Amino acid sequence: MLQVYNTLTRSIEVFEPVTPGRVLMYVCGPTVYDFSHVGHARTYVAFDVIKRYLRLRGYDVVHVQNITDIDDKIINRAREEGRDWREIADEYTRDYVDSLRKLRVFVDVHPRVTEHIGEIIDFIQKLIDKGHAYVAPSGSVYFDVGTYEDYGRLSGRLDKRMWSQEEFATEKKNPYDFALWKARKPGEPYWESPWGPGRPGWHIECSVMSSRYLGSRFDIHGGGSDLIFPHHENERAQSESLFGERPWVKYWMHTGMLQVGGEKMSKSLKNIVPLKDLFNTYDPLAVRLWLASAHYRTVLSFSDEALQQAQANLQRLRGAAQLVYRLSREAEPTGRLTDSELMVLEEMSRIRRDFYESMDQDFNASAAFASVMRLVSLIYSQISTNPSYTTVLKAYKLLEEFNAVLGVLDDVLHEPPQQLVPVDELINLLVEVRSILRGQRNWELSDYIRAKLGELGVVLMDEKDKTRWVLRPLRS
Numbered sequence: 001m002l003q004v005y006n007t008l009t010r011s012i013e014v015f016e017p018v019t020p021g022r023v024l025m026y027v028c029g030p031t032v033y034d035f036s037h038v039g040h041a042r043t044y045v046a047f048d049v050i051k052r053y054l055r056l057r058g059y060d061v062v063h064v065q066n067i068t069d070i071d072d073k074i075i076n077r078a079r080e081e082g083r084d085w086r087e088i089a090d091e092y093t094r095d096y097v098d099s100l101r102k103l104r105v106f107v108d109v110h111p112r113v114t115e116h117i118g119e120i121i122d123f124i125q126k127l128i129d130k131g132h133a134y135v136a137p138s139g140s141v142y143f144d145v146g147t148y149e150d151y152g153r154l155s156g157r158l159d160k161r162m163w164s165q166e167e168f169a170t171e172k173k174n175p176y177d178f179a180l181w182k183a184r185k186p187g188e189p190y191w192e193s194p195w196g197p198g199r200p201g202w203h204i205e206c207s208v209m210s211s212r213y214l215g216s217r218f219d220i221h222g223g224g225s226d227l228i229f230p231h232h233e234n235e236r237a238q239s240e241s242l243f244g245e246r247p248w249v250k251y252w253m254h255t256g257m258l259q260v261g262g263e264k265m266s267k268s269l270k271n272i273v274p275l276k277d278l279f280n281t282y283d284p285l286a287v288r289l290w291l292a293s294a295h296y297r298t299v300l301s302f303s304d305e306a307l308q309q310a311q312a313n314l315q316r317l318r319g320a321a322q323l324v325y326r327l328s329r330e331a332e333p334t335g336r337l338t339d340s341e342l343m344v345l346e347e348m349s350r351i352r353r354d355f356y357e358s359m360d361q362d363f364n365a366s367a368a369f370a371s372v373m374r375l376v377s378l379i380y381s382q383i384s385t386n387p388s389y390t391t392v393l394k395a396y397k398l399l400e401e402f403n404a405v406l407g408v409l410d411d412v413l414h415e416p417p418q419q420l421v422p423v424d425e426l427i428n429l430l431v432e433v434r435s436i437l438r439g440q441r442n443w444e445l446s447d448y449i450r451a452k453l454g455e456l457g458v459v460l461m462d463e464k465d466k467t468r469w470v471l472r473p474l475r476s
């Protein structure tokens with residue numbers, strides 16, 4: 001029985017999605033004004049692990065993770081660098097998507113705020129119509145927190161004095177009301193709206209985009225625990241006020257922060273380790289394994305030791321998987337299993353059961369990983385030293401199951417894909433075309449072919465009347 005910790009109720013609950021067999025999950029993604037960092041990866045990998053485990057358990061999961069591509073911080077960065085805000089957002093969106101791919105986090109929908117402005121305006125208008133929001137003299141629109149009686153429950157801030165918001169405008173009815181729409185300021189990007197030109201506030205986007213892709217009621221809303229207040233509190237107030245359905249979100253799930261030197265790693269605190277730099281030192285799969293083998297709610301400390309340990313674990317795990325893969329292709333069935341084979345099979349069943357029990361207990365990936373490493377030890381100590389068809393196949397099957405969650409063995413456990421075209425012959429053809437070009441004294445194009453092939457690791461050697469080629473290993 002799968003159980004999850006719900007931030008809203010502060011308790012472990014039995015997991016029962018709104019629609020049996022289907023899990024709809026929304027995770028708050030980045031504001032793209034700087035490079036994606038290890039702190040982000042902590043949250044993205046944690047929810048990827050949760051999603052993968054739910055899929056392993058047979059649920060059909062939809063995972064939406066937004067991109068905030070318009071915000072004060074983006075505008076400020078653009079101003080500082082004298083660049084267009086769109087250019088900043090695009091640059092860091094590419095970095096984010098690239099980092100996710102390297103971490104093997106595959107999100108189903110990546111909605112961007114600027115592509116949902118129409119829906120945001122509609123949502124705000126409906127809140128105004130229902131009396132939950134008001135238009136201020138400047139043309140900004142605010143959510144009237146006093147109209148939502150459950151405000152503060154998610155973050156445990158039941159006292160009004162704990163509700164201060166980042167908007168300090170004097171035109172608000174109450175200091176804790178927050179902006180849904182920000183009236184245009186000179187030099188800032190804007191969109192037309194019924195209340196005049198302006199742009200969306202931060203919180204509204206997630207209510208709007210989650211409902212567009214997941215409907216007005218869904219199962220898991222995730223993000224880092226830094227977002228519980230005010231972001232998620234505000235999202236909840238807006239959505240429940242509009243949809244009138246409670247609960248809007250069935251399970252609120254939050255990751256523990258990744259810290260560096262005892263502080264949250266964050267762009268604002270300027271203590272980030274960008275993933276693109278970290279990947280020069282550590283295999284992205286080692287970074288993934290480090291994060292995927294931690295409980296999602298714990299506070300993690302960034303350190304080289306932790307990553308070196310993950311790198312060592314990765315090597316050991318991949319080594320075991322390679323052994324099992326190779327043995328699985330050679331092992332011959334026998335007519336009788338020995339007692340020790342039966343014991344190894346028993347132990348693997350226990351390991352499998354423990355893995356599922358750990359993950360069922362609020363996705364305890366740390367305990368689950370201990371089971372994975374038990375299997376790895378068993379592979380080195382018993383299965384590979386005394387390979388038998390049945391134990392090897394069972395180990396292979398188990399590694400595949402574990403990898404469905406860990407996601408670091410995809411290439412090791414499977415045949416490399418068949419080449420669709422014969423590469424050698426393609427290279428020969430290019431070399432031949434280049435010889436023809438050289439015969440025509442078209443040095444520019446023939447040098448271009450040589451340079452491009454060189455980038456791919458194909459080195460050409462011109463001899464008197466022919467050109468030979470060799471492969472040079474690509475940069476590791």
Ligand SMILES: Nc1ncnc2c1ncn2[C@@H]1O[C@H](COP(=O)(O)OP(=O)(O)OP(=O)(O)O)[C@@H](O)[C@H]1O
Binds near residue numbers: 031032040223258264
């Ligand atoms: N240090 C961290 N540990 C774990 N999760 C984090 C950390 N920093 C950000 N996140 C999470 O990553 C996602 C993207 O966050 P966001 O772009 O707001 O990052 P940020 O670095 O905190 O930015 P800022 O400093 O501008 O607030 C959110 O779900 C957020 O909760």
Ligand SMILES: [Zn+2]
Binds near residue numbers: 027028029206231235
């Ligand atoms: Zn959000």
